[in-house]
Amino acid sequence: MATEMKPILSVRDLHVSFGPAASAKEVVHGVSFDLGVGEVLAIVGESGSGKSVTALSSNRLIDYAGGRITSGKIELLRADGSVLDVTSAGKQELTGIRGAEIGVIFQEPMTSLNPVLTIGTQIEESFRLHRGLTGAQARVAARDALERVRIPDAERRLKATPNELSGGMLQRVMIAMALACNPRLLIADEPTTALDVTVQAQIMALLAELKRETGMSMIFISHDIGLVAGIADRVLVMQDGKVVEQGELSQILDKPQHPYTQHLLHAVPHFSSGTAARTDGARTIAPLPRPTLEVDDLVVRYPLKGGWFSKPVGAVHAVDGVAFDLMPGETLAIVGESGSGKSTTARAVLGLVSPTRGAFSVEAQAARPGQSRLPVQMVFQNPYASLNPRLNVEQILAEPVIATGTPIDKAVRDRMVALLKRVGLPEDSLARYPHQFSGGQRQRLCIARALMLNPSVVVLDEAVSALDVSVQARVLELLVDLQHEYGLAYLFISHDMAVVERIAHRVAVMYAGQIVEIGDAKSVLSDPQHPYTRKLIAAVPTIDRRNQHFELDTRQVPSLVRPVGFEPPVANWLQCGEDHKVRAEV
Amino acid sequence: MRVVKAIFSHPSGRIGGAIVLVYLLVALLGAVGLTPHDPLMQYRIDRLHAPTSSYWMGTDLFGRDVMSRLMKGIGQSFTVAFFSVALATLAGTVLGLTAAWYGKGWDTVMMRFMDVLLAFPAILLALLIVTIVGPGTWTSVAAISIVYTPIFTRVVRGPALSLKSRDFVDAARTFGSSRSYILTRHLLLNLVAPLTVQVTLALAWALLTEAGLSFLGLGTQPPASSLGLMLSDARNLMEQAPWLLAFPAVAIMFSILGFNLLGDALRDILDPKTRRA
Numbered sequence: 079m080a081t082e083m084k085p086i087l088s089v090r091d092l093h094v095s096f097g098p099a100a101s102a103k104e105v106v107h108g109v110s111f112d113l114g115v116g117e118v119l120a121i122v123g124e125s126g127s128g129k130s131v132t133a134l135s136s137n138r139l140i141d142y143a144g145g146r147i148t149s150g151k152i153e154l155l156r157a158d159g160s161v162l163d164v165t166s167a168g169k170q171e172l173t174g175i176r177g178a179e180i181g182v183i184f185q186e187p188m189t190s191l192n193p194v195l196t197i198g199t200q201i202e203e204s205f206r207l208h209r210g211l212t213g214a215q216a217r218v219a220a221r222d223a224l225e226r227v228r229i230p231d232a233e234r235r236l237k238a239t240p241n242e243l244s245g246g247m248l249q250r251v252m253i254a255m256a257l258a259c260n261p262r263l264l265i266a267d268e269p270t271t272a273l274d275v276t277v278q279a280q281i282m283a284l285l286a287e288l289k290r291e292t293g294m295s296m297i298f299i300s301h302d303i304g305l306v307a308g309i310a311d312r313v314l315v316m317q318d319g320k321v322v323e324q325g326e327l328s329q330i331l332d333k334p335q336h337p338y339t340q341h342l343l344h345a346v347p348h349f350s351s352g353t354a355a356r357t358d359g360a361r362t363i364a365p366l367p368r369p370t371l372e373v374d375d376l377v378v379r380y381p382l383k384g385g386w387f388s389k390p391v392g393a394v395h396a397v398d399g400v401a402f403d404l405m406p407g408e409t410l411a412i413v414g415e416s417g418s419g420k421s422t423t424a425r426a427v428l429g430l431v432s433p434t435r436g437a438f439s440v441e442a443q444a445a446r447p448g449q450s451r452l453p454v455q456m457v458f459q460n461p462y463a464s465l466n467p468r469l470n471v472e473q474i475l476a477e478p479v480i481a482t483g484t485p486i487d488k489a490v491r492d493r494m495v496a497l498l499k500r501v502g503l504p505e506d507s508l509a510r511y512p513h514q515f516s517g518g519q520r521q522r523l524c525i526a527r528a529l530m531l532n533p534s535v536v537v538l539d540e541a542v543s544a545l546d547v548s549v550q551a552r553v554l555e556l557l558v559d560l561q562h563e564y565g566l567a568y569l570f571i572s573h574d575m576a577v578v579e580r581i582a583h584r585v586a587v588m589y590a591g592q593i594v595e596i597g598d599a600k601s602v603l604s605d606p607q608h609p610y611t612r613k614l615i616a617a618v619p620t621i622d623r624r625n626q627h628f629e630l631d632t633r634q635v636p637s638l639v640r641p642v643g644f645e646p647p648v649a650n651w652l653q654c655g656e657d658h659k660v661r662a663e664v
Numbered sequence: 665m666r667v668v669k670a671i672f673s674h675p676s677g678r679i680g681g682a683i684v685l686v687y688l689l690v691a692l693l694g695a696v697g698l699t700p701h702d703p704l705m706q707y708r709i710d711r712l713h714a715p716t717s718s719y720w721m722g723t724d725l726f727g728r729d730v731m732s733r734l735m736k737g738i739g740q741s742f743t744v745a746f747f748s749v750a751l752a753t754l755a756g757t758v759l760g761l762t763a764a765w766y767g768k769g770w771d772t773v774m775m776r777f778m779d780v781l782l783a784f785p786a787i788l789l790a791l792l793i794v795t796i797v798g799p800g801t802w803t804s805v806a807a808i809s810i811v812y813t814p815i816f817t818r819v820v821r822g823p824a825l826s827l828k829s830r831d832f833v834d835a836a837r838t839f840g841s842s843r844s845y846i847l848t849r850h851l852l853l854n855l856v857a858p859l860t861v862q863v864t865l866a867l868a869w870a871l872l873t874e875a876g877l878s879f880l881g882l883g884t885q886p887p888a889s890s891l892g893l894m895l896s897d898a899r900n901l902m903e904q905a906p907w908l909l910a911f912p913a914v915a916i917m918f919s920i921l922g923f924n925l926l927g928d929a930l931r932d933i934l935d936p937k938t939r940r941a
Contacts, residue, residue, distance in 0.1 A: 333903045394889035456838045464831035468853040477849075527835070 083376060084155055085112040086263055086295045094140060104148065106131050107319045108616075109341060113263070115155075118289065118296040120327075122318035122342065124546035128131035133265050133297045133317070135162060137152040137180040138172050154179065157262060160631060163512045177208055181256035185268040187248035191240040196238030197224075197251055202488060203260065208259040223254040223325060227284060227456050240599035246277035247520070250284065260292065267299045274415035279617035282308055290526070301547065303339075304346035304576070306617035307331060308450050315339045345547045345602075346619055347576040355600035358562075359408055359583035369403035370534050370567040371454070376400040376436035378422050392641050396422045397433075398493040399649060404535065409568040411582035411599070413575065413614070417638070419591040423539045424571045430457050455528035458640055459540035460519035470497070471523065472508040478530045497526040518549035522556065529560070554581055574617045579603060584657070587611045591638055595657030607660040671926070672935045677933070682926025687738060687919050692740030699732035704887055712905050724897065724909040736913055737889040740917070744805050744883070744890075751809035752870075753863055755857070763817065764824035767888055775821070778814035786811045786869065787876050790920020794882040804883040808873050812866050819862045820855055827851050857934035868923035873923055875916055886930040891916050 090170040092109045095102040106128040121129040134140045136152055152164040156179060162171060184190050191200060199219040207213045212217055216234070224232035227250040240248055256264060266285065267332040270278035285367045286309050289296060300306050306313060307327065314324040315338065323336040342482060346395050378397040380392040397419040412420045425431045427438060455478075458464040465474060475494045476486050479626065484490070498507050501522040503515075503549045512520055521541065528536050538557070542550045560566060572578050580586060580601070585603060587610065606612045650662040671677035693699065700720070701707075707727035715722045721730040759778075764773040764834075780788065793807035827833065827850065836846050857881035878892025886893060891912045898908035 385772040425834075430834055430837055454838070456835065458831040458835065460831060465833050466832045466850050466854065466858075469849065473849075477836060477841060477845075480845065481836075481841040524835075600688075 079547060080619075083115055086115045086155045087297075088151075088153040089112040089136070090134065090151040090231045092135060092152065093148045094128070094135055094145050095148050096143075098147050102146070102148070105145075105319050106135070108150070109316070109319075109321050111314055111321070111324060113295055113297065114293055115262075116293045116366060117290075117311045118309055119388050120298045120300060120310035120313045121316060122300055122306060122313060124301055124548065126318075127316040128319040129299050129316050130267050133267065133299050134182070136265070136297070138164060138167070139176075139182065139481045139625065150344055154263075164337070168392070177204070177256075177261065179261055180263045180265060181259070181261035182265045182267065183249070183269045184257045187252045187272070190252055190338035191248060193240050195239070196236065197238050197243070201236075202256050203253055204258040209541070214317070219258075221603070222259060222375050226257070226288075227251070229254075244277075245273050246280060249273060249277075249281055253281075253284065253288070257288065257292070261294060263295045263297070264394070266295045268301065270305070276415060276613060277576070278305070278619075283620075285309060286636050288516040293418055296607070297431070302346075302420070302619060303331075303342045304621055307621050308619060315342070326559070327482040341474070341551075342547060343621065344543050345551060345576060347579045347618060349575070349579065349603045349615060349620065350616070355579060355603065356409070356558075356581070356583055359405075359598075361583070361598075362409070363476075363516075367405055370406045372440065373403070373427065373438040373495055374401045374436065375424075375439065376423060376426055377434045378419070378431055378433045390642060392639050395591050395637050395640050395644075395645075395646070397426065398637065398646050400436075400588075400591075400593055402586055402596060403592065404567045405570060406534065406567050407502070407565045408584065409561065409570050409573060409582050410584045411570040411578040412586045412588055413572060413578055415573060415614075417590075418588040420571050420588045421539055424456070424539050424569060424590070426533075427569065428454055430535055451530075453534045454537060455531065455533040456537040456539060457521070457524045457528050457541040460544055461517050461524060462512075464524055465520060467512055470509055470511050474523065475508075475530055478527065483529065486544055491528065494526075497529055500560070501526045501529075501554075514551075517543055518553060521545060521553055525553075525556070529564070532564070535567045536571060537569045537571070540573070541570070542577055543572065543574055550577065557581060575615065587614065592649070592661070595658075595660045597655060597660075601655045601658040605655075605658075607654050607658075609663070612662075622655065667930075667933060671929055674932060676925040677696060677929025680927075680929055681730065681920050682920030683886070683918055684926055687922060688772065691734055691739040691742040692736035694737070695743065696808055699729075699735045701729035701732040703728060703732040703889055704835070705729070712901070715907055722905065722909045724905070724908055725901065730894075730908060730911055732896060733889040733917060734891075737891045737912065738915060740801070740884055740888060740890040741874050741892070741919075744808065744874045745867050746802060747805045748808035748870050748874075748930040749812065749863055749866045752816050752860065752866065755809065755813045756818075757820050757852070757859065759821025760817040761824055761851060763823045763867075764828055765847065765851075771821075778817050781810070781814045782818075786826070786873055786939065790873055790877055791882065794804055795875060799882040799885060801888075802882055804874060804877050807877070811873065812870065816859075816862060819858055823855055824851050827854055828932075842891040852856050861931045861934060864923055864927035864930055868920045868927070871916065871919050871923070892927040895927075 090110050092106055094106040095104045097103050109132050111119065112217045121133060123129040131140055131145060134155065135147055145280060147165045150165065154164055154175065156162055162175065198217065198220050202216040205216045205219045220236060223230050223400060224235055229235055229247060229250050235243070243251070273281065282305070298306055298309060303585055305373055310327050312325065313330040315322050315325055315330070315336065317338050319461060323330065323334065323339045330339060331343065334343055343444055379393040379395050379400060382392045382394060383390055398625050400423055402410060404642060412423060414420045450635045472494065479490050494508065495505055503519060503522055503526070542553050545553060554577065557568065561568060570578065570581055577621045584597060584600040585599045586593050587602070587608065588594070589610045595602060595606065595611045602611065603615065606615050650663050653659050671681050685718065705728065706756055707723060709727065710719065710723050710725040712725060713719055713723040717731050721734060726735070759774055763774045790807040790811050793810060794803055797803045797806070832848060833850050836850055874883055874890065875892035875895065878890045879896045883898065884893050886892035894908065894912040898912070902909050
């Protein structure tokens with residue numbers, strides 16, 4: 079693109095180390111790239127690949143994290159046309175470029191803002207600091223900044239504190255603050271990872287528009303190669319601190335050379351073809367087996383209290399009239415965004431929340447030794463929080479057995495070893511503690527624990543969402559194998575459509591506490607009927623949609639708070655395929 | 665074992681640990697009666713004798729051996745401190761765990777009551793209790809344990825609340841694990857580290873409170889000896905027999921220093937935030 083012009087950022091053979099000089103650990107080994115004026119460079123890689131460290135070296139933010147540039151050169155073309163070598167710049171010069179020349183937005187908008195100050199105060203502050211604006215001038219500038227990032231009703235939002243805004247709104251505020259000084263380079267470090275997929279699409283659309291408006295350059299850091307397809311001009315793929323491949327977007331997407339890039343591309347969903355969906359579903363066999371789990375009219379409501387002594391003023395309808403059934407050996411994926419009630423549904427099935435009403439029956443498989451009283455088990459999202467750090471693997475695996483009142487004897491111990499081996503953990507793991515395992519290994523351990531009692535249903539609540547793409551793929555393979563081996567039924571809760579596509583036989587889409595569409599995975603994902611499902615699937619970044627741009631949409635999710643005694647209208651289902659039905663909207 | 669090793673490779677842990685070990689040894693000798701002289705024996709001829717080779721720390725107004733009385737007194741003070749801290753730990757842990765687990769009304773009532781207790785200075789509250797119940801060794805144990813229970817309740821409740829909402833507790837519920845299993849294995853086991861630190865520090869405060877009560881004549885009763893009582897007896901003879909005051913005062917100071925250093929070291933070692941990877 080801008081090859082004749084001088085690049086705004088030129089990095090040559092960058093090496094970055096962390097830790098004290100004597101025991102320094104090098105995490106970036108010789109990265110080189112050029113970023114042209116007005117260009118968007120995407121740095122793609124897994125956690126620990128050095129992508130953030132590389133990008134945040136360009137304004138030396140890594141200094142604060144204990145990082146040091148050990149060799150290499152970073153040349154920044156400043157606004158006045160001079161070139162600054164960032165690696166040897168002094169404190170004064172660095173302060174000069176941070177904010178003014180290089181803006182940064184981070185992953186967690188919720189923790190990047192001060193919770194006790196209003197949005198307005200915080201935005202005004204960046205105008206006061208960098209542009210010397212005061213009083214009314216700063217206030218006007220702050221309002222303009224919010225309008226620039228398309229926050230509706232900006233005047234009123236200025237008076238809001240961060241907890242009053244949604245994650246997507248807060249990320250817009252962060253972008254507004256980063257753009258306060260019109261930086262010529264914006265570093266976006268996984269800016270949408272913590273957000274829902276439709277909100278993510280909105281933020282991506284906003285960034286693309288802002289880039290067109292201002293002509294700024296951007297470094298976009300992401301673990302999702304599908305996401306960068308919509309915004310990047312050039313892509314840099316990193317693995318273990320090295321660049322494994324870099325080039326023009328189309329070249330990387332269409333003709334990936336390195337096996338790792340090919341692997342990343344494989345993990346991106348391909349809904350439109352429908353080829354990735356599983357075909358080994360239980361419903362292909364006739365006659366249909368009896369369902370393992372049947373849920374009928376599940377309702378979970380939380381009353382809202384008006385005050386200490388007054389009656390409830392309403393109720394949050396977290397889950398409203400959810401019904402589905404699950405066959406042995408089948409995976410039903412429940413997809414939806416945060417607040418859709420998908421996790422509450424799972425927790426109700428597990429008995430962790432008590433439903434307001436609703437029936438569910440679990441058909442236990444023929445009695446096997448060590449059968450759980452609860453034939454439903456769960457694997458949680460965060461493998462770091464779901465294992466007690468003070469218990470070793472043997473104690474962890476023993477817990478479900480102890481809960482049934484069975485003594486731990488040789489047979490139980492043999493089963494532990496067999497299961498550990500089955501999920502791919504070393505056999506000498508029994509005496510080890512959770513912290514000695516990696517995230518993927520811990521999730522395998524959680525799976526082994528869930529299988530200790532031969533459950534017939536396993537609830538997987540975002541079970542692979544916290545894992546890196548390559549680890550994720552292996553855990554998913556394991557889950558599919560275990561499903562075949564033990565005839566397990568999976569209730570798979572996820573917001574990640576790429577994962578759902580690979581594991582689900584059937585998909586249920588939840589929106590505002592209700593299922594709006596349910597059916598065969600291939601049919602739902604490739605031919606969505608409900609407007610919300612369409613919107614959701616359109617928002618998922620895929621390579622096919624690289625040139626498609628999203629309309630900015632600032633509508634909010636409807637409130638789940640209903641008056642006392644409110645009953646939603648009875649659902650009217652339209653059949654639109656052999657196993658595919660959609661809720662008719664009134 | 666790992667913790668013991670860590671204590672002795674931590675600079676302040678090494679000093680604190682050594683001091684506490686020496687005190688424990690002395691307290692044990694004093695408690696079983698292995699002292700140079702009988703602490704109650706009055707050697708009338710040697711009254712107010714300055715330190716010599718037969719009375720290493722001199723004698724008091726009644727001709728009793730100060731060193732023997734000091735050893736016995738350390739034994740006495742440590743006994744009171746240990747029992748009161750043990751009681752406070754037990755009560756605080758049970759109250760804190762149940763407050764966190766059951767929440768709602770029980771939590772509110774319990775924690776507000778603890779706030780009331782905490783509003784009084786420790787020594788004043790202990791004085792109040794002893795004045796009501798009457799002086800003595802076991803009433804001071806009771807008083808001191810009541811005074812320090814709120815601190816343990818708070819130390820337990822906070823982390824217990826956050827542990828309660830962790831995924832592994834939810835996982836335990838889905839297995840159908842019993843309440844007692846969850847409370848002991850998942851909550852209590854994870855509270856061992858903060859409790860250990862708190863116990864060490866509370867021992868230092870308990871020693872000081874016991875000394876204060878005895879000094880005021882409300883703790884250990886004569887003729888038995890305790891550090892506070894010895895100070896109180898020595899007060900009027902400060903100019904004639906400074907050794908009477910000096911030895912117990914230094915003993916109190918070093919015991920508190922020892923426990924505080926040890927507590928600081930334990931905090932560094934057991935707190936995952938400051939623990940080196």
